[in-house]
Amino acid sequence: MAIVNVVTKWAAGGLLTLVLFGPSAVTAEAKPDTQPQARHEVYPVPPGGTFTFHGRGYGHGHGMSQWGAYGAAKVAHLSANQILHFYYPHTKLATKSTKREIRVLLTAANAPGRGYVEVKPADGLAVTPVGGGDTALLRTKTKKGHRIKAWRLRRDGADVDVQERFGGRWHTVDQVAGGATFTDTDGLIRVFLPGRKVRFRGALTGEIENGVMEAVNTVNLEAYLQGVVPAEMPASWSPAALQAQAVAARTYATRGRANPKAAWFDVYGDTRDQAYGGFASEVTQTTKAIQHTAGEVIVDHAGHAILAQYSSANGGWTLSGGVNYLPSQHDPYDGLVPNDAHAWTTTVTAGRLESAYPSVGTLREIVVSERDGNGLWGGRVAAVSLTGSGGTVQLSGTALQLALGLRSPWFRPTPVPAAPSALQATATGRTVTAKWKPPDSVRGAARVTGYRFRLTPGRHKKLLAASTRTVSVDKLPRGTYTVRVVALSSAGAGPPATVVVKTAHK
Numbered sequence: 048m049a050i051v052n053v054v055t056k057w058a059a060g061g062l063l064t065l066v067l068f069g070p071s072a073v074t075a076e077a078k079p080d081t082q083p084q085a086r087h088e089v090y091p092v093p094p095g096g097t098f099t100f101h102g103r104g105y106g107h108g109h110g111m112s113q114w115g116a117y118g119a120a121k122v123a124h125l126s127a128n129q130i131l132h133f134y135y136p137h138t139k140l141a142t143k144s145t146k147r148e149i150r151v152l153l154t155a156a157n158a159p160g161r162g163y164v165e166v167k168p169a170d171g172l173a174v175t176p177v178g179g180g181d182t183a184l185l186r187t188k189t190k191k192g193h194r195i196k197a198w199r200l201r202r203d204g205a206d207v208d209v210q211e212r213f214g215g216r217w218h219t220v221d222q223v224a225g226g227a228t229f230t231d232t233d234g235l236i237r238v239f240l241p242g243r244k245v246r247f248r249g250a251l252t253g254e255i256e257n258g259v260m261e262a263v264n265t266v267n268l269e270a271y272l273q274g275v276v277p278a279e280m281p282a283s284w285s286p287a288a289l290q291a292q293a294v295a296a297r298t299y300a301t302r303g304r305a306n307p308k309a310a311w312f313d314v315y316g317d318t319r320d321q322a323y324g325g326f327a328s329e330v331t332q333t334t335k336a337i338q339h340t341a342g343e344v345i346v347d348h349a350g351h352a353i354l355a356q357y358s359s360a361n362g363g364w365t366l367s368g369g370v371n372y373l374p375s376q377h378d379p380y381d382g383l384v385p386n387d388a389h390a391w392t393t394t395v396t397a398g399r400l401e402s403a404y405p406s407v408g409t410l411r412e413i414v415v416s417e418r419d420g421n422g423l424w425g426g427r428v429a430a431v432s433l434t435g436s437g438g439t440v441q442l443s444g445t446a447l448q449l450a451l452g453l454r455s456p457w458f459r460p461t462p463v464p465a466a467p468s469a470l471q472a473t474a475t476g477r478t479v480t481a482k483w484k485p486p487d488s489v490r491g492a493a494r495v496t497g498y499r500f501r502l503t504p505g506r507h508k509k510l511l512a513a514s515t516r517t518v519s520v521d522k523l524p525r526g527t528y529t530v531r532v533v534a535l536s537s538a539g540a541g542p543p544a545t546v547v548v549k550t551a552h553k
Contacts, residue, residue: 087414087415087416088414088415088416088459088490088491089412089413089414090412090413090414090415090460090462091411091412091462092397092410092411092412093462093463093538093539093541094463094539094540094541094542094543095539095540096396096397096398097394097395097396097397097539098394098395098396098397098413098460098461099392099393099394099460099461099463099493099537099538099539100392100393100394100395100451100453100458100459100460100461101390101391101392101458101459101461102362102390102391102392102393102453102454102455102457102458102459103361103362103363103364103389103390103391103422103423103455103457103458104358104359104360104361104362104363104381104388104389104454104455104457105358105359105360105388105391105454105455106358106359106360106361106454106455107356107358107366107455108358108361108362108364108365108366108427108455108457109356109357109358109365109366109367109368109373110134110135110295110354110355110356110357110358110365110368110373111130111131111134111135111291111292111295111355111356111357111358112134112357112358112359112360112361112365112378112380112381113279113280113288113292113357113358113359113360114359114360114381114382114384114386114388114389115134115360115361115378115380115381115382115383116130116134116280116287116288116291116292116380117280117284117285117288117384118380118381118382118383118384119133119287119288119380119383120284120285120286120287120288120291121284121285121288121383121384122380122383122384123379123380123383125287125380126287127286127287127288127290127291127294127340128140130287130288130291130380131291131294131295131345133380134291134357134365135295135345135353135355135372135373136371136372136374137347137348137371137372138345138346138347138353138372139345139346140294140343140344140345140346141343141344141345141346141350142342142343142344143301143342143344144342145267145268145269145341145342146267147267147268147301147304148249148265148266148267148268149265149266149267149268149271149300149303149304149313149314150263150264150265150307150311150312150313150314151263151264151265151266151271151312151313151314151315151316151323152261152262152263152308152309152312152314152315152316153238153247153251153262153263153264153316154315154316154317155240155241155245155316155317156238156240156241156262157240157241158253158259158260158261158262159259159260159261161241161260162201162202162259162260163199163200163201163202163253163260164199164200164229164238164251164253164260164262165197165198165199165238165239166197166198166199166229166236166237166238166239166251167197167198167237167238167239167244168185168186168187168195168196168197168198168211169187169231169233169237170187170232171184171231171232171233172184172185172187172198172229172230172231172236173185173229173230173231173232174198174200174209174227174228174229174230175227175228175230176223176224176225176226176227177223177225177226177227177228177252177254178223178224178225180223182230183221185198185211186211189213193213193214194213195211195212195213196212196213197211197212197239198210198211198212198229199212199217199253200226200227200229200253200260201217201260202255202259202260203222205224205225205255206222206223206224206225206255207222207223207224207225207226207227207253207254207255207260208221208222209221209222209223209227225254225255226252226253226254226255226260227252227253227254228250228251228252228253228265229250229251229252229253230250234248234249235247235248235326236248236249236250236251236264238251238262238325245324245325245326245327246325246326246327247264247266247274247325247326248264248266248267248270248271248273248274248325248326249264249265249266249267249270249271250264250265250266251263251264251265252264252265254311256309256311261311261312263311263312264316264325268297268300268301268304269297269337269341269342271300271323272293272296272297272300272337273326273328273329273333273334273337274323274324274325274326274327274328274329275296275300275321275322275323275324275328276289276292276293276296276333276336276337277324277328277329277330277332277333278321278322278323278324278328279292279296279321279322279357280292280333282330282331282332282333283332286332286335286336286339289332289333289335289336290336290339290340292333292336292357293333293336293337293339293340293343294340294343294344294345294355295345295355295357296321296355297337297340297342297343297344298344298345298346298352298353298355299320299321299354299355299356299357300313300314300321301344301352302351302352302353302354302355303320305352308320345372347372353370353372354368354370354373356368356373359388360381360382360386360388360389361378361381362381362382362389362390362422362423362455362457363377363378363379363381363382363389363422363423364376364377364378364421364422364426365378366419366421366427375419375421377421377422388454391454392537393453393454394539395451395460397410399451400413400433400451401435403450403451404433404440404450405437406437406438406440407433407434407435407436407437407438407439407440408435408436408437408438409435409436409437410433410434410435411434411435411436412433412434413431413432413433413434413460414431414432414433414434415428415430415431415444415459415460416430416431416432417429417430418444422457424457424459424491426457427444427455427456427457428443428444428447428448428456428457428458429443429444430442430443430444431443431444431447443456444456444457444458459491461491461492461493461537461538462489462490462491462492462493462538463492463493463534463536463538463539463540463541463542464486464489464492464493464494464495464534464535464536464541465486465487465488465489465492465534465541465542466486466532466533466534466541466542466543466544467483467484467485467486467498467532467533467534467544468483468484468485468486468487468544469482469483469484470482470483470530470532470544470545470546471483471546472528472530472546472547472548473548474548474549474550474551476550476551477521477522477523477524477525477550478519478520478521478522478523478550479502479519479520479523479528479530479548479550480517480518480519481500481502481517481518481519481530481532481546482516482517483498483516483517483532483544484516485534486534486541492536492538493536493537493538493539494513494536494537495513495534495535495536496513496535496536496537497510497511497512497513497515497534497535498510498511498512498513498515498532498533498534498535499511499532499533499535499540500518500530500531500532501530501531501532502520502528502529502530502531503528503529503531504526504528505523505528507520510535523550524550525550525551526549526550527547527548527549528547528548528549528550529545529546529547530545530546530547530548531543531544531545532544532545
């Protein structure tokens with residue numbers, strides 16, 4: 048899954064070598080899919096009460112598009128350096144030491160909520176107090192031969208109990224101030240997470256911070272990447288894309304290491320920074336990409352590791368990150384490989400919007416009043432309002448995106464077609480014939496894919512092709528009938544056109 052990076056400070060660190068990126072090789076002929084921005088886009092609630100949203104991109108859109116990197120590698124045959132040069136212009140590559148460590152907060156362990164960190168016993172498992180002291184080798188069996196099922200560090204006020212589990216109970220064997228660190232001679236710690244067990248390279252520290260237990264994995268940065276890259280990008284993708292992802296992830300981690308989130312950890316082990324699956328996530332192809340780019344980091348003109356943001360897809364246009372290496376630019380590679388992150392469709396009921404913003408009352412319309420001007424429909428939504436019986440709520444496009452769980456703020460509620468025009472019905476004896484013309488044009492409306500015809504009373508229903516303009520029903524009893532025709536589309540059914548007609552026997 049793609050990430051939303053939030054670090055804002057500059058990174059530091061000495062450089063060993065600098066390598067200029069190769070030529071960008073932006074050779075794709077696709078033109079930006081720009082379109083004049085409407086002054087106001089008004090989207091009334093559709094007849095069925097459900098909006099169809101069409102959108103572009105998945106994630107924040109800053110920096111590298113992961114699907115774009117894949118398209119650049121697989122279709123445009125760009126190298127990793129060329130991909131990085133395109134997505135992070137005005138930068139260089141630097142090679143740093145591969146012997147650096149990073150401290151990762153294992154949020155998956157839920158140590159604050161559980162109050163403890165639990166690991167599986169193993170030959171070579173040891174524990175060391177964080178405040179200093181002797182390292183103790185932890186046994187796998189008791190003196191009476193009982194097998195130890197688990198070891199844990201459990202919060203006990205300001206102290207931490209070192210406990211072993213056997214015979215269905217926990218037994219405290221020691222107490223240390225502040226916390227302790229688990230290590231193992233084979234370099235792997237087997238951690239019990241809620242509902243599962245995962246191995247992590249390096250060491251695992253359980254310590255009391257701000258009154259709660261925290262779990263921190265201290266691991267070699269290159270080994271950390273082995274659990275990040277396959278969690279962020281499918282290992283089956285092209286080598287050049289995997290190598291670009293490895294460099295971007297290493298750069299992001301380098302910046303985080305130089306600007307830690309807190310005194311006791313550098314980065315989160317989830318998508319607040321980068322997804323991190325530990326040893327269980329490691330895959331041969333991504334490990335090769337990490338090794339192929341060992342130590343490579345993207346730096347700015349001053350030699351600092353950049354904020355190497357990336358997301359799943361940008362929809363064809365990157366979003367400015369406020370610095371020269373994160374520009375807003377047309378991306379000819381995002382979408383070269385078809386995928387549902389580049390372009391997507393989802394439905395949202397008016398009721399869902401009313402529940403999210405109850406002050407609106409009964410929703411009447413969505414009004415998009417501002418876009419960023421880049422790409423289809425005028426680009427990402429900057430300002431939008433919801434108007435209903437209770438009033439109007441003003442929102443940013445991002446706020447509405449997050450409230451509705453949309454993939455990005457680049458979206459458009461797609462109007463349904465208008466009612467079929469010029470509907471007429473004639474009766475000839477016991478036969479009713481209906482004729483109509485296509486709906487009048489509605490700006491941005493979905494294309495008509497067919498028609499639904501209904502004649503009442505009775506069970507006279509038909510689904511018709513978009514090219515159909517007439518339909519007949521015969522052998523009808525004498526009476527008065529209502530003809531109803533609705534235009535269908537990918538955004539839903541439009542309002543009906545109706546007409547009344549009478550039949551008579553010959």
